[in-house]
Amino acid sequence: MTDGKRLTVDDEILARARIHAREVLDEYDLDEYDLDVDLDALEWETSARAKRRAGACRWNSRREIATIVLTRRAYECYDWEEFSAVVRHELVHAWEFQQFGESGHGPRFHERAAALDAPRHCRSFTEPRYRLRCLEADCEWTATRHRASKPVTSPGRYRCGSCGGSYEVEHTESGRSWTSGSGYGGAKSALGEEW
Structure with a gap:
């Protein structure tokens, strides 16, 4: 509880993700990997509805803001090591959006994701219907x-x-x-x- 407000699981997800993002960007040699993510142009959200995606990154070209959306169910299913890899995966998307205005899972993404030990795809965390x-x-x-x-x-x-x-x-x-x-x-x- 902070300032009389009870913290939620979503608050925990976002706090841990933001801290991890700063640590990752400080830890890696950004010149070598060329992954200079502008954290001031990055927003964070959670999703309680997503069933297949552990995370997503959306780009608002008008505002030039990337938004990383992390899935609560994946957070609850994965251990932190696996979930933090999702955060790194989405950071690569944010970097691509900020640098090129687009993002995908092509060679450029694959190279940067490998450098950050981020998976190209995430393990399913729900059973298919x-x-x-x-x-x-x-x-x-x-x-x-x-x-x-x-x-x-x-x-x-x-x-x-x-x-x-x-x-x-x-x-x-x-x-x-x-x-x-x-x-x-x-x-x-x-x-x-x-x-």
């Missing part, structure tokens, strides 16, 4: 989804990502599966509140 599985006997293709995207709600219109065959979608929590839009509607209706 849907699993897509090829129906062809000799194909082992599977994919996961967290949201009811078109390939989930209308699998008959899409094909396996590997062999081009048909696939089924499974609602992972219930085990119900379907291969068409009407099958999706039927499964959703049958599960009702358990959906």
Whole structure:
């Protein structure tokens, strides 16, 4: 508690992330890695809604401000070593936005992320809601989804990502599966509140 206010998990996430960012930028030889992030042009937020991304970095070109958004669920799931790597990953995005007005996961990003021991991708911290599985006997293709995207709600219109065959979608929590839009509607209706 500070000044009569109770600190939240989000306050803790942001405080630790800001401290870690300053430590990282002070520790690494910025001339060698050319990662001069302007912390005054960097904002921090948390997300309680994100289910797949441990972090994100948004760029407001009008204000020339990068905003790093860190996910509460990832913070609660990962240990600090793994979560601090997410912070470093997003710092590289912030640097790219500040320097070039754009950011991605290309060679420039990969080089800087490797120098900071930041992963290119983060481990999933939630179970997927849907699993897509090829129906062809000799194909082992599977994919996961967290949201009811078109390939989930209308699998008959899409094909396996590997062999081009048909696939089924499974609602992972219930085990119900379907291969068409009407099958999706039927499964959703049958599960009702358990959906």
